Amino acid sequence: MTTPDIDVFTLLDPSAAPTSLLTLQGYVDATGKTERTVRRWLAAGELPGAELRDGAWMIPADAVRRVGGSAEVARIGGDSQVTAPVSLTSLLDEQPALLPLDVAARLLGTSEYSIKSNRDMFDVRRIGRGLVVPQRVVRELAGL
Numbered sequence: 001m002t003t004p005d006i007d008v009f010t011l012l013d014p015s016a017a018p019t020s021l022l023t024l025q026g027y028v029d030a031t032g033k034t035e036r037t038v039r040r041w042l043a044a045g046e047l048p049g050a051e052l053r054d055g056a057w058m059i060p061a062d063a064v065r066r067v068g069g070s071a072e073v074a075r076i077g078g079d080s081q082v083t084a085p086v087s088l089t090s091l092l093d094e095q096p097a098l099l100p101l102d103v104a105a106r107l108l109g110t111s112e113y114s115i116k117s118n119r120d121m122f123d124v125r126r127i128g129r130g131l132v133v134p135q136r137v138v139r140e141l142a143g144l
Helices: 010-013 024-031 035-043 088-093 101-108 113-118 137-144
Strands: 022-023 051-053 056-060 066-069 070-074 098-100 125-127 130-134
Touching: 022 024, 024 035, 024 056, 035 056, 088 101, 088 137, 098 101, 098 137, 101 113, 101 130, 101 137, 130 137
Parallel strands: none
Antiparallel strands: 022 056, 051 056, 066 070, 098 130, 125 130
16 A cells, blocks of 8 residues: 655645746746846845855746835736736835835836925925935825
8 A cells, every 4th residue: 555645845834835936038028028137136135035156047837026024926827927916005004104215206107306306295305324314295196
């Protein structure tokens, strides 16, 4: 009598089961993203679980891109790519009350220079060496 192959990881904790890894090109092909975009994500550390092995990137097949608390989910194995909806409100909910200038600029879709040039409108404050914008101002300007 033979015993069936049992995946111990899945029995103990299904979320701990090892995922298959894709090469950089395999991930690009599976998600439809450009190689340049995926390389940028890797350089920024936005694909958790990705590893550089012998000079080649190995990326989990179920990789979830993480950027400032948001998630972009890439579904592997289909023709279409599904992206998790991310709203400005959900992004702001995960941020501190005072946003660094670069974060506020990205969320508002403007430049840091524009915010610095209009300090009064954005209620820019200096904390230590950096400049911050209150989250309430970003919400007001975005109409939230």
